[in-house]
Amino acid sequence: MDLDQFIAAVEVLRRPGLHGLPVVVGGDGDPAKRGVVATASYEAREYGVHSGLPLRTAARRCPDAVFLPVDKPAYEAASEDVMAVLRGLAPAVEVMGWDEAFLAARTEDPEALARQIRERVLAETQLACSVGIGENRLQAKLATGFGKPGSDAPSGRPAGIFRLTHENWFEVLGDQPASALWGIGSKTAAKLAELGITTVRELASADVAPVAARFGPTTGPWLVLTARGIGSDEVSSEPYIPRSRSREVTYQQDLTDWAEVRAEVTRIAGQVTADVLAEQRPAIRIVVKVRYKPFFTSTHGVPLAEPSSDQTVIEQGAAAALEKFTDRRPVRLLGVRAEFADGG
DNA sequence: TCTGGGGTCCTAGGACCC
DNA sequence: TCTGGGGTCCTAGGACCC
DSSP: OEETTHHHHHHHHHOGGGTTSOEEEOTTSOTTSSOBOSEEOHHHHTTTOOTTOBHHHHHHHOTTSEEEOOOHHHHHHHHHHHHHHHHTTOSEEEEOSTTBEEEEOOOSOHHHHHHHHHHHHHHHHOOOEEEEEESSHHHHHHHHHHTSTTOOOOSSOOTTEEEEOTTTHHHHHTTSBGGGSTTOOHHHHHHHHHTTOOBHHHHHTSOHHHHHHHHOTTHHHHHHHHHTTOOOOOOOOSOOOOSEEEEEEEEEEEEOOHHHHHHHHHHHHHHHHHHHHHHTSOEEEEEEEEEETTTEEEEEEEEEEEEEOOHHHHHHHHHHHHHTOOOOSOEEEEEEEEEEOTTO
8 A cells, every 4th residue: 555645645644725736845845945855746746856855946847836844743743643543454563664564364355455545544534545456565556656636657557546467467567777677776777777787688598697796695696586587475463663773964055163063963962852852762883874974974883882862872872973084074964873782 | 056854674794603 | 026815803995865
């Protein structure tokens, strides 16, 4: 299940006057500032505005759009409502972020279940979604995209629902670029192209050896299996246990005074401490991230002498990690991450 | 055009050990 | 002259996703 234009939809729900207008949510809602689009409504997408686009560019492409700040608590609450509905509809539900979840069920009629999911979610939350059906997570995930409004999926399908299986996998995806697959982005697609592999079909029938030589013994074979539509079908309802908690800030003006950089890292480390305390598991390692002007990112970390949730320990860990940076160029972003031990 | 914030997983290379 | 062969652990970076 994948909610349609989730963040924009939540905003329109509480401001019905925005219905049918181009709406862009991102940053603090000021398109003159540094920030990117979190979600654009379908009306705004008509102007070439999409997630990840700088807000300044979005404003240029669609000057009449309504720009709104990100309101995380509102989306978390709406997401929780949706997930609660889903848990009443399938024996296993695995949440994959605010707007996505995998559901596992045994049924003779998956389309009927998909219709039920869409109807219940809409009735109880007023949010629209698409439901992808597959024999594994990969197929289901990709299928949701073909259920979206405006998708170029084969015609004659029910609205908001698409089924992708081993039977129609190559018919639907064979001629698509490898980057259409889940987990293959532009960088990997470019490397595959160097091996003469462009489409999903070509990757599916490629020799594994040269792909493994290029991408490693785990990633290489995984790429080929993915192109064949093969993947895990496990859906876990177990509570999510994070491996890390982090905070980061992009500054509207680059920081040039290193004393200010130190003060900011300490301040952010304090926020991370609150997150670590809320997690009720001690951190074992603190990592600091610095993005320099113009856009070069580097990280350094330190292990803690012993696991800790103490503010002073975490702040001192962050300070020690920051000391590993020797470059004093202007800084546009600072981040602090606390890592937890494996295995919960 | 000028690039958020919050995450996960994999890989390469160096250190270290036997 | 050419300088072992593993194996493990740690760190930083890369890539991807929502």
